[in-house]
Amino acid sequence: MIKIDCSRILDFVPQSDIKALEPVVKESILKLENGTGAGNDFIGWVDLASKMDKGLIADIRETAQVLRSNCEVVVVAGIGGSYLGSRAVIEALSNSFTQLIQDKKNPQILFAGHNISEDYLYELTQYLKDRKFGVINISKSGTTTETALAFRLLKKQCEQQRGKDVARKVIVAITDAKRGAARVCADKEGYRSFIIPDNVGGRFSVLTPVGLLPIAIAGFDIEKLVQGAADMEKMTASSTPFDQNPAAQYAAARNALYRSGKKIEILVNFQPKLHYLSEWWKQLYGESEGKENKGIFPASVDFSTDLHSMGQWIQEGERSIFETVISVDKVQHSMLVPADEENLDGLNFLAGKHVDEVNKMAELGTQLAHVDGGVPNIRITIPELSEYWIGQLIYMFEKGCGISGYVLGVNPFNQPGVEAYKKNMFALLNKPGYEEESKAILARIKK
Ligand code: PA5
Numbered sequence: 001m002i003k004i005d006c007s008r009i010l011d012f013v014p015q016s017d018i019k020a021l022e023p024v025v026k027e028s029i030l031k032l033e034n035g036t037g038a039g040n041d042f043i044g045w046v047d048l049a050s051k052m053d054k055g056l057i058a059d060i061r062e063t064a065q066v067l068r069s070n071c072e073v074v075v076v077a078g079i080g081g082s083y084l085g086s087r088a089v090i091e092a093l094s095n096s097f098t099q100l101i102q103d104k105k106n107p108q109i110l111f112a113g114h115n116i117s118e119d120y121l122y123e124l125t126q127y128l129k130d131r132k133f134g135v136i137n138i139s140k141s142g143t144t145t146e147t148a149l150a151f152r153l154l155k156k157q158c159e160q161q162r163g164k165d166v167a168r169k170v171i172v173a174i175t176d177a178k179r180g181a182a183r184v185c186a187d188k189e190g191y192r193s194f195i196i197p198d199n200v201g202g203r204f205s206v207l208t209p210v211g212l213l214p215i216a217i218a219g220f221d222i223e224k225l226v227q228g229a230a231d232m233e234k235m236t237a238s239s240t241p242f243d244q245n246p247a248a249q250y251a252a253a254r255n256a257l258y259r260s261g262k263k264i265e266i267l268v269n270f271q272p273k274l275h276y277l278s279e280w281w282k283q284l285y286g287e288s289e290g291k292e293n294k295g296i297f298p299a300s301v302d303f304s305t306d307l308h309s310m311g312q313w314i315q316e317g318e319r320s321i322f323e324t325v326i327s328v329d330k331v332q333h334s335m336l337v338p339a340d341e342e343n344l345d346g347l348n349f350l351a352g353k354h355v356d357e358v359n360k361m362a363e364l365g366t367q368l369a370h371v372d373g374g375v376p377n378i379r380i381t382i383p384e385l386s387e388y389w390i391g392q393l394i395y396m397f398e399k400g401c402g403i404s405g406y407v408l409g410v411n412p413f414n415q416p417g418v419e420a421y422k423k424n425m426f427a428l429l430n431k432p433g434y435e436e437e438s439k440a441i442l443a444r445i446k447k
């Protein structure tokens with residue numbers, strides 16, 4: 001299983017502080033299992049993996065095949081939880097370079113609808129010009145501006161390039177069963193569509209069609225991903241003893257650190273393929289915990305790259321941080337450092353070693369240096385980057401997040417603060433229905 005090692009936080013918080021959280025952690029797990037905590041109408045993700053409908057997996061695979069056979073490129077339009085999960089998994093499992101270009105076997109997966117950049121959208125539409133592309137329009141609410149705007153452009157382009165009939169075949173909607181513009185459009189146009197369950201919030205939706213369809217289109221085994229999550233579901237259930245439950249350990253460790261003044265958690269990887277896993281994790285924890293003036297600030301770095309940019313701050317800056325390192329045990333490929341007769345670069349001391357051995361020593365050396373510098377270190381070890389282990393990791397983080405939120409004393413499943421910018425943006429853009437807000441905001445700007 002995925003292992004979690006909290007031994008290198010014990011110089012900063014005593015074991016007794018972690019142990020003291022055991023009752024509240026247990027209570028939080030029971031709240032998630034029994035649906036008795038805050039936000040209990042959004043805990044459908046808790047047993048989603050173990051209850052996965054085989055028919056749904058078959059439908060997703062069938063739809064994925066239609067897009068795989070008819071598209072060179074598939075654009076996933078979505079923002080937040082509607083794209084980060086699939087992007088995290090696809091990037092973790094893909095060859096680092098074949099996603100940049102089209103490979104022969106799998107369609108290239110691109111992402112849109114997660115920004116409002118004119119340049120991004122222009123360049124994307126230019127790139128798609130001579131390519132056979134399809135679109136997955138993902139929005140639980142069906143009304144998110146960023147996604148709707150990108151989808152409007154992509155739908156038009158797809159219809160113009162490929163004709164209405166083919167477009168209908170290669171555009172898929174993943175949205176609410178009844179509500180929202182994305183549902184209205186899908187029903188009117190006759191798109192294939194999937195439903196995002198009512199009781200699963202965006203950032204917990206990677207194991208619904210939101211994540212599974214793009215991942216299947218990219219050529220990965222979604223059943224193994226779900227199996228990994230289902231096994232972790234068992235491992236993190238209330239029946240597992242506290243010290244053997246990785247999600248409980250993680251939640252307790254980070255809350256103990258938070259209470260001791262460590263307000264920032266940095267998720268660290270030593271594999272660039274995990275960059276988007278960190279982006280997914282940041283949304284998961286940031287949106288779930290950052291409320292009521294509370295919450296650990298989730299940050300991330302890619303090492304060793306960022307040791308040459310953020311390393312100084314982490315080693316010697318304000319001591320308000322702790323690190324959680326995702327360590328990948330076994331890499332996918334084998335490459336040795338070659339010997340060189342002239343040894344001009346002085347690297348012959350590494351000759352014959354695996355590149356990964358150098359990386360692992362960088363990892364260990366960094367961990368020790370940061371602990372010496374006053375940065376507590378949690379280490380999560382994942383055996384390798386495969387569907388199954390990524391499934392375990394995803395679920396471990398989801399469960400850890402639900403538990404942590406309850407330990408912190410917030411509702412981890414809402415995001416009331418996200419509305420504030422939208423209200424101002426709509427008022428500034430004169431959206432119908434926002435007349436009062438428009439007047440108020442214009443008066444405020446003029447002052
Ligand atoms: O976790 C969440 O609920 C959010 O981050 C949403 O995923 C995000 O705002 C996108 O919303 P929607 O899927 O409704 O377009």
